[in-house]
Amino acid sequence: MTLLTRPDAYGTLIDPTTLKIQRLLPGPIDRIWAYLTESDLRRQWLASGTMEMKVGAPVELVWRNSELTDPPGNPPEGFGDEHRRTEEITELDPPRTLGISWGETGGVTFELEPKGTEVLLTVIHRWLPDRQTLLNVSAGWHAHLDVLAARAAGREPVSFWDSWADLKSDYGKRLPA
Structure with a gap:
């Protein structure tokens, strides 16, 4: 097992407000692209919702994090059963x-790069304006990508x-204050 597929593959700051996190996933690239763009697959690890494949088009995101795993665990205070947002493809x-x-x-970029029979997924989330947002987003991407890695591997x-x-808690200790 490579470091990138392990749950301890923490994200890093590439500048004080930008998180970069990666996972090496079983390919091919079109399969992982489908996990990013098709609602039925994306809802299994992140959020469902419609996405028209063109720059400027709206992206509906519907999070139901308590439905991602069984058991789901206990949501922290302030997190509901569902969260909705409409964003845009940039x-x-x-x-x-x-x-x-x-x-x-500042938005999120997903980059896919074939690596033999695997695919390197790089997620870059820009301009996280404060420490609380940085910690929530870092833990969120890490947990969501761990779910994706498990689903893509059939686990x-x-x-x-x-x-x-x-x-x-871990990111609170790892990332500079």
């Missing part, structure tokens, strides 16, 4: 790059919310 080069606006942050993922809580 960059598109199928099946290699997908950029999406992301609320008040059952660990409890999402329990993992998220542990990861938020």
Whole structure:
């Protein structure tokens, strides 16, 4: 097992407000692209919702994190059963790059690169405006990508919310204040 597929593959800051996190996933690239762009597959690890494949098109994201794993674990205080947002595709080069606006942050870019029979997925989340957002987003991407890695490998993922809580604490120790 390579480092990138292990649950301890933590994200890093590539500047003070930008997180980069990677996973090496079983390919081929079109399969992983489908996990990013097709609602039925994306809902298994992140969020469902419609996505028209063109720059400027809206992206509906519907998170139901308690449905990602069985058992789901205990959601932290302040997190509901469902969260919805509409974002926009900002960059598109199928099946290699997908950029999406992301609320008040600078957006998220997903990059796919074939590595033999595997695919390196790089997620870059820009302009995380404060430490609380940075810790929530870091733990969130890590936990969501662990679910994706498990699903793509045909394994059952660990409890999402329990993992998220542990990861938020870990990122609090790892990332500079």
